[in-house]
Amino acid sequence: MLAFYIGEGILLKMAVSPLFMISKRATLICEMDSISLKTVPPNHSDYGMVMVVLRINxxxxxxxxxSSSAIENIQSLDLSIIxxxxxxxxxxxxxYVSADSHGPTTFIRFDFLDNFESHHNRSMGYNAPFTLGNPYNYFGDYESEYEYEVVLGIPSHEFRRILRHIREFACLIVDVFVTDASTLTFSSGPEDLVLTIEDDGCVVWGIEWYRTARLRMTLFNMDSFMEASEHSTFVWMFHCPSWSDIPECPVMLNCPIxxxxxxxYYFDERHDRRFPEC
Structure with missing residues (x-):
């Protein structure tokens, strides 16, 4: 059995909506300390974004x-219904969300409780079929164990401003260059947009003055990034550069909800076989 309360139900809506913009299906993984929804975009093998994870602590x-049975059962959920x-x-x-398995399906129930008027309570449910295996688990069950050396913190309003500017040029590839501890350069086609650490409130960790790190992301699902970034002060980017001693792992864009x-959002250049030119 799975059961939990979220005091601000609107946060759960805000968390699921950006995933639905990526794909109509997701894998639910229940663990003792968290709940995760994992999905991949339909064109993940061509365009670099290989996995998206919503993790709720x-x-x-x-x-x-x-329960232990809930941990073992991995369900493929229809995000359009959720x-x-x-x-x-x-x-x-x-x-209040609860889930119970009954044979080949798991019934997921949502009880909405008004904090101010008790007679406005209501319930809705969804029967999720049991799915053997995990077709949406692109990297395996260990994405939470990735280690990163370079960390960038970007004010979310600046992040959205840059994406809106890049969208005007119909360029869907963005390289973020970190050359020292004072600037970030967003390069997309003919456009270079520079943020300064001191003036624009960015945060940079893990870069020495003589190093250059490049973080590549694709913007095929830009609306999802834009919506996810609206619910936090900063968005974060994580990278393990080629000169690092840490084993290689995909670039990650992290939007707190x-x-x-x-x-x-995870991006892996090993799978960007058909990145289009700007």
Missing amino acids: SLSLSCFRC DSILSTTTDRELV GHLGNIK
């Missing part, structure tokens, strides 16, 4: 319960 939830159910959530409601958890 159990410490941000109330009355969190996850998003439709959560779209009815208001900022006045808390949400309030105190609930994080949406993490």
